[in-house]
Amino acid sequence: xxxxxxxxxxxxxxxxxxxxxxxxxxxxxxxxxxxxxxxxxxxxxxxxxxxxxxxxxxxxxxxxxxxxxxxxxxxxxxxxxxxxxxxxxxxxxxxxxxxxxxxxxxxxxxxxxxxxxxxxxxxxxxxxxxxxxxxxxxxxxxxxxxxxxxxxxxxxxxxxxxxxxxxxxxxxxxxxxxxxxxxxxxxxxxxxxxxxxxxxxxxxxxxxxxxxxxxxxxxxxxxxxxxxxxxxxxxxxxxxxxxxxxxxxxxxxxxxxxxxxxxxxxxxxxxxxxxxxxxxxxxxxxxxxxxxxxxxxxxxxxxxxxxxxxxxxxxxxxxxxxxxxxxxxxxxxxxxxxxxxxxxxxxxxxxxxxxxxxxxxxxxxxxxxxxxxxxxxxxxxxxxxxxxxxxxxxxxxxxxxxxxxxxxxxxxxxxxxxxxxxxxxxxxxxxxxxxxxxxxxxxxxxxxxxxxxxxxxxxxxxxxxxxxxxxxxxxxxxxxxxxxxxxxxxxxxxxxxxxxxxxxxxxxxxxxxxxxxxxxxxxxxxxxx
Numbered sequence: 001x002x003x004x005x006x007x008x009x010x011x012x013x014x015x016x017x018x019x020x021x022x023x024x025x026x027x028x029x030x031x032x033x034x035x036x037x038x039x040x041x042x043x044x045x046x047x048x049x050x051x052x053x054x055x056x057x058x059x060x061x062x063x064x065x066x067x068x069x070x071x072x073x074x075x076x077x078x079x080x081x082x083x084x085x086x087x088x089x090x091x092x093x094x095x096x097x098x099x100x101x102x103x104x105x106x107x108x109x110x111x112x113x114x115x116x117x118x119x120x121x122x123x124x125x126x127x128x129x130x131x132x133x134x135x136x137x138x139x140x141x142x143x144x145x146x147x148x149x150x151x152x153x154x155x156x157x158x159x160x161x162x163x164x165x166x167x168x169x170x171x172x173x174x175x176x177x178x179x180x181x182x183x184x185x186x187x188x189x190x191x192x193x194x195x196x197x198x199x200x201x202x203x204x205x206x207x208x209x210x211x212x213x214x215x216x217x218x219x220x221x222x223x224x225x226x227x228x229x230x231x232x233x234x235x236x237x238x239x240x241x242x243x244x245x246x247x248x249x250x251x252x253x254x255x256x257x258x259x260x261x262x263x264x265x266x267x268x269x270x271x272x273x274x275x276x277x278x279x280x281x282x283x284x285x286x287x288x289x290x291x292x293x294x295x296x297x298x299x300x301x302x303x304x305x306x307x308x309x310x311x312x313x314x315x316x317x318x319x320x321x322x323x324x325x326x327x328x329x330x331x332x333x334x335x336x337x338x339x340x341x342x343x344x345x346x347x348x349x350x351x352x353x354x355x356x357x358x359x360x361x362x363x364x365x366x367x368x369x370x371x372x373x374x375x376x377x378x379x380x381x382x383x384x385x386x387x388x389x390x391x392x393x394x395x396x397x398x399x400x401x402x403x404x405x406x407x408x409x410x411x412x413x414x415x416x417x418x419x420x421x422x423x424x425x426x427x428x429x430x431x432x433x434x435x436x437x438x439x440x441x442x443x444x445x446x447x448x449x450x451x452x453x454x455x456x457x458x459x460x461x462x463x464x465x466x467x468x469x470x471x472x473x474x475x476x477x478x479x480x481x482x483x484x485x486x487x488x489x490x491x492x493x494x495x496x497x498x499x500x501x502x503x504x505x506x507x508x509x510x511x512x513x514x515x516x517x518x519x520x521x522x523x524x525x526x527x528x529x
Contacts, residue, residue, distance in 0.1 A: 031157055037147070038154025039161065043077065045070035047147050055139040069139050071151075078470040079158045087137045093159040107135075119155065120148050163473045165240030171210045171471070172238050173460065175453075176230050176245040176254070178219040187246060189446040190269065190453035191216050193433075194244050196440035197457040207461060208469045215239060219246075227253055234261050241476060243267060244456035255280055264473055266463065266480070267456020269449060271397055273502060281477045283463075284502045285455055285491055287528070289395055290327035292417035293368065295507040295526045296393040297328045299415060300366035301338055303391060310339045310363055312390075314355065314379075315370030316347035324370055331528075338365075350375045356382035359390065366391040373399045380406050380414075389413060396510075404517040414512040415522065420491065421508045423521075425451060429489030455490040459503070462486060492525050 031039065037048040045066030047053050053066040074089040076082050081089035090096075090105065097114040104110050111130035114122070118129040123141050126134045143151070154161075165172040175194060177187035191214070198212040206212060217233045220226045227250075233239055242265040247254050251270055258265055264281040273288040300311050313328060315321035325342060332340060341362050345355060350371065356379060359367060367390050369376050376392075376399055383389065384407035396416045403414055425433070433454060436442060442450065459480070464471065466479030485493035486503070494503030509522040 031161065032153065034150045034153040035157045035161075036154075038150035038152070038157075041066075041143070041147055041151045042071045042154050042158070047143065048150070049144070049146060051144045051147055053141060053143040053147060055141050057139045059136045064139075066139075066141055066143070077472060077474060079155070080470060087135070089138075092155065094156045095159060097155075116152050116156075120152055123148065123151070159470075162471070163240055164234075165238045166210075166471055169210055170213055171207065171240055171464065172213040172215055174215040174217050174233055174237070174239040174242050174245075176217045176219070176226070176242060176247070178246055179216065180218070183219075183246070185443070186446045186449045187219070189443045190244055190246065190449050192440070192442055193436065193450045193454045194457040196436045196442060197454055197461075199440070200436070201461055207464045208471075210471075212461075214243075223250060223253065226250065227257060230254065231257060231261070234263055239263065240471075241266060241460065241473065243460045244269060244453040246270075255282060258282065262473065264477055266460040267452070269452050269456075280501070281473070282501055283459065283480050283496060285452065285459065285494065286419040286504055287502055287507055288419075289397065290324055291502065291505055291528050292395050292397075292419060292507040293324050293328050293370070294331050294528050295509065296368055296395070296415060296417050297331070298526070299509055299522065300368060300391055300393050301332075304338055304365050307337045309365035310341060311366045311368065312359055312362055312364040313340065313342045313368050313370070314359075315344060316350075316375075317344050318347055321370050328368065345371075350378060352378040352382035353385075355379060356386055356388065359383065360386055360388040364388075364390045366393060368393045370395070371398065373401060377403075377406070380410055383407075384409050391415065393417075402517075403512045404514060406512065406514060408514055410512070411514040412511050412520070416510050416512070416519065417507040418510060419504070419507060420448075421521075424491050426487075426489045432489060451490050455488045458488050458490070459483075459486070459494065 040046060040048050041053065045053060045055070045068070055064050055066045055069045056062070057064055057069060074082060074087075075092050079093045080091050083089075088106070097119065100113055102110050102112060109128070109132050111128040111132060114129055122128055122134070126138060126140050128134065175191060177191055178184055179187045179191070195214055198214055201207065202211045215233060215237055217229055220229050242258070242263060245254070245265060245268045247268040247270045251268075251273065254265075259280050262281075264283070266283050267285050268282065270284070271289075273282075273284045297311065301307070313325050315325065321344075329340065341364075343355065343358055345351070352375070369379065369392060376394055380392065387409070389409045391413050392410060393415045394417075396418045399416060403416075406414060433451065436454070462483065463476050463480040466482060467475035481496050481498050483503075484495050486495070487493055492504040492506070495505070496503055506525055506527040508525060510519040511522055513520050
């Protein structure tokens with residue numbers, strides 16, 4: 001296993017960043033113009049030249065635009081066929097169609113090998129090379145000679161039409177990391193642990209015989225230069241997918257670029273996925289702020305006596321807090337027996353005394369606070385001053401320092417949500433990481449980043465295995481979407497789906513023990529429903 005390093009502007013020489021080895025680039029065949037046109041016809045049922053393409057469907061011979069029943073809808077983007085409704089479309093890869101011995105199908109139909117002419121005849125008339133008529137489930141397509149020539153040209157090319165980064169014996173994936181500057185040591189540690197895992201996968205034969213190659217794409221000295229580096233690498237270097245990329249502070253920009261380029265991203269290292277991942281091929285491991293806030297609110301409500309009381313959502317004005325409050329309120333039942341209220345203040349201008357009085361007047365039983373730690377501490381002191389001690393709930397990302405000096409009346413009444421804890425790493429996961437660290441001389445620091453990167457690498461490999469031998473980006477996405485409670489040994493179990501892009505959808509809860517100056521776990525892992 002070798003790590004390739006993409007060197008772009010605004011970066012130091014590679015030797016300064018990592019001890020890097022270079023591997024040959026995977027070579028993907030480039031289609032001709034006719035093959036590219038044929039691909040459009042195959043996938044979409046539309047003519048690149050503007051010609052009309054129609055399909056005759058069923059025993060009644062209904063005529064439809066071919067775009068309603070394109071070839072790929074039954075035969076798949078790989079040509080292998082997708083069984084549906086009792087119909088099993090045949091394998092239409094050129095190597096299969098042109099096998100020299102007689103073709104015998106499950107229904108007993110026999111015919112010799114195809115060539116360009118009799119394949120075009122079959123598409124138009126439904127007659128195979130032996131003049132047997134195909135089942136009526138196969139549409140007949142009418143199109144110009146030029147479009148038919150293009151379609152047949154693409155069918156000859158189909159099995160070699162692999163996504164960028166794939167060759168017969170390798171898969172090149174990329175990662176976007178800060179490899180210098182203040183976060184350089186973190187980025188290098190993350191790259192090294194992924195490299196170590198891929199090396200071991202390769203030593204065991206790779207994934208269906210393909211070896212994994214990792215291309216490290218470095219951050220630039222600005223957000224724009226970082227995006228430029230990522231765009232250049234994907235467009236020029238042959239990158240099948242990204243894995244374990246560091247996206248903190250750039251989630252939206254990176255997501256937009258990857259959506260434009262059609263590149264999946266598996267296990268990005270970030271604080272908050274946000275909402276924009278819907279309908280994108282991005283698979284997060286850990287929950288975002290919205291999911292953690294939902295867990296906090298659920299816990300606050302669960303502690304209300306008889307399910308009655310008042311939950312107050314408090315935070316500075318701004319779009320980000322608007323989204324968190326909306327996410328929490330959306331999850332509340334319509335037949336609720338408790339009340340919810342919202343109090344906002346101008347960012348950076350919290351009047352703790354006024355807010356504390358408002359919370360007392362609202363008879364708040366629980367407060368979900370979405371401001372920064374300094375404001376949180378101010379509010380706790382103001383509440384203690386008027387002897388009002390509701391349960392206080394906050395995101396650990398907003399309250400990163402210990403809260404052990406809070407007023408004693410809040411003992412075990414301060415709750416913090418965490419996306420991950422050290423207990424998520426099982427004994428087997430610790431052993432796996434330690435073995436990698438010993439064998440591959442992994443750095444001792446930045447363990448959280450290394451664990452996240454290793455989990456991302458394992459998730460990618462699991463997705464590649466699920467995608468099968470005829471690999472494509474689409475199949476990788478579908479394979480990860482099908483994962484249910486996948487155990488990385490490093491994270492809570494991961495579940496994905498067509499409308500679920502966060503694997504560990506929930507949070508851990510800790511309450512602050514002011515007497516013993518420690519945080520105590522509340523249950524284990526709370527799943528968002």
